[in-house]
Amino acid sequence: MSAPLIPARLRKLIGGIGILVFLGAWIWAFTSLYxxxxxxxxxxxxxxxxxxLGWGLPLMPLMSWMGKAxxxxxx
Numbered sequence: 001m002s003a004p005l006i007p008a009r010l011r012k013l014i015g016g017i018g019i020l021v022f023l024g025a026w027i028w029a030f031t032s033l034y035x036x037x038x039x040x041x042x043x044x045x046x047x048x049x050x051x052x053l054g055w056g057l058p059l060m061p062l063m064s065w066m067g068k069a070x071x072x073x074x075x
Contacts, residue, residue, distance in 0.1 A: 008070050015066035019059060026055045 006014075030051040037043055 005071060008068070011066050011068070015062050018062055022059060022062075023055060026051075 030047075034047070037047055
């Protein structure tokens with residue numbers, strides 16, 4: 001028994017909402033943690049590089065799921 005198919009438009013809507021929720025939580029978490037950083041430019045630079053680039057890795061499976069093509073009907 002296979003899982004029910006979700007149309008591409010619905011997957012993109014669900015994924016888009018999921019991305020917005022995730023990014024809101026990511027931004028809130030990283031801006032909240034900033035207050036606990038030491039006053040050191042190198043530490044802050046590393047922190048913001050990780051914060052700025054690190055959000056993409058957890059979202060890759062969701063974006064891959066969103067981009068799947070619909071299967072032809074009748075097969």
